Amino acid sequence: xxxxxxxxxxxxxxxxxxxxxxxxxxxxxxxxxxxxxxxxxxxxxxxxxxxxxxxxxxxxxxxxxxxxxxxxxxxxxxxxxxxxxxxxx
Numbered sequence: 001x002x003x004x005x006x007x008x009x010x011x012x013x014x015x016x017x018x019x020x021x022x023x024x025x026x027x028x029x030x031x032x033x034x035x036x037x038x039x040x041x042x043x044x045x046x047x048x049x050x051x052x053x054x055x056x057x058x059x060x061x062x063x064x065x066x067x068x069x070x071x072x073x074x075x076x077x078x079x080x081x082x083x084x085x086x087x088x089x
Contacts, residue, residue: 043089046070046082054080 046065050072053063060075065082073081073088082089 039084039087042067042070042084043082043087046072047080047089050075050080050082 046067049066050060050063054060057063059077060072060080061077063072063075063080065072070082070084073083075081
């Protein structure tokens with residue numbers, strides 16, 4: 001139990017340190033960047049849902065994205081494309 005707690009504490013400390021290093025010197029995030037980050041996140045979530053479908057069904061065809069604003073643009077046995085109104089992955 002002590003080892004697990006110590007591991008968790010070290011993992012959190014390292015994560016905070018790396019986050020601080022990554023954000024040092026950056027200016028405030030613009031509204032455009034926030035919108036792009038949200039779009040990227042939606043596409044990543046949809047892609048993970050499609051990948052889960054593939055693991056179970058061995059095809060990307062007809063895979064649900066799980067999001068109403070992201071669609072499966074194409075999908076077959078080996079590849080897929082998810083898209084929203086502006087971006088695709």
